Amino acid sequence: MQATLTFHGAAGEVTGSCHLLEAGGRRVLLDCGLIQGGHRDEARNRDPFPFDAAAIDAVVLSHAHIDHSGRLPLLVRDGFAGPIHAHSATTDLCRIMLRDSAYLQEKDAQWENRKRERKGLKPVTPLYTAHDAEAAMGHFDPMEYGDVREVIPGVRVRLHDAGHILGSSLVEVTVGRGTKKRTLVFSGDLGRSGMPVLQDPEIIHKADRVVMEGTYGDRLHRGWEATKAELGEVLGEAVAREGNVLVPSFAVGRTQELLYLFARHFKEWGLDRWRIYLDSPMAIEATEVYGRHVGLFDPDARPLWVRLQNGALLPNLHLNRSAEESMALNDIRAGALIIAGSGMCSGGRIMHHLKHNVWRPECRVVITGFQARGTLGRALVDGAKRVRLWGETIRVKAKVHTIGGLSAHADQAGLTRWYAGFENRPPLTLVHGEEDALAALSAHLKRTLKAPVTVAARGGSIPL
């Protein structure tokens, strides 16, 4: 059985993961993610798919992050009628995330239309609506790690734990049977070994082809112990400055990790001196989903999480669901530690908190995740002296700390170790990384493992 894989997204960039597998005249899509970043990048989400959505037979989704799942509502609206195979936890998280993504799209369009009306321009429609997101959820077909599904005739899929966020999966695709059998392993986003909360990424020993992400292909994360010390230090120093601390955070994954760490190091980090606000209805819901899947956690992390979930830890944690509760934070000058989205400061409640705090020298912004080019978060990391928020120019006087060691992505060493697990050194294609990161990773893998590695080009194909 002939099969090819074509890279339609996250090729030479970090977001918009989308790869098309064709075999025996049928089609399976691996991921269908939203492009995130600056306005020009995000405008590409409105471009038609480079394939006929109605001709796709099935989707396999590696994990719930929106840059992997966020265009599913569009795919369904454009005529996709098949199942979306995903881990049960991914399914639970997507219910929250796709709904939220639709809400943001609708709000963006509303905002834009108010401006357009004043200028006498025609209104725009949202990229997709809550109704579209709901329709996409109707296609999910949940599975567990280790389950095998025949997704199209002759093509079977099995999920393994990728250790990146809850439910994140390495996708093992087998085409054909017996001696003609060929196996492709797609890493999705690869997590890190030895991190709190989740289990380590599974090592797979054999494949005929590997497609691997390379977000941090040119970097080494700080060690875990050093990272914890750094975070504790930043929080300790922030207390002395008597300002607020803003933590832009991804609602899924990073937020739960932070809550876990805060609970675990509560006294040591002086967290009893703060009022901690989880100012994100989506993060609150995602935290509840984590609680329903404690069985997927690292065994060491389970008891503490159960106590955290029961309210026995973090007595000063406030869960802000309503907009009123969020707005009330605008008046607080000191002592508030606010966790809010979006993780790259490209929207959401964190924008309001930045507006009210980032011009104060006593404020601290703690960046704990990847910041894509073109986002406000990236500008802060890069040392911007001023930022634009709702048409207003605001000085940046706050101190911005980047805690790189909390990343949920494997670094160069982690990626190398995971690929080295394939004993037969199969041909490797790199996706999901900025150009420089993938070039550095590629050179490193060639030098250290003599890996037959190439970097995916957008629209390029490989045979399987």
Ligand SMILES: [Zn+2]
């Ligand atoms: Zn991810």
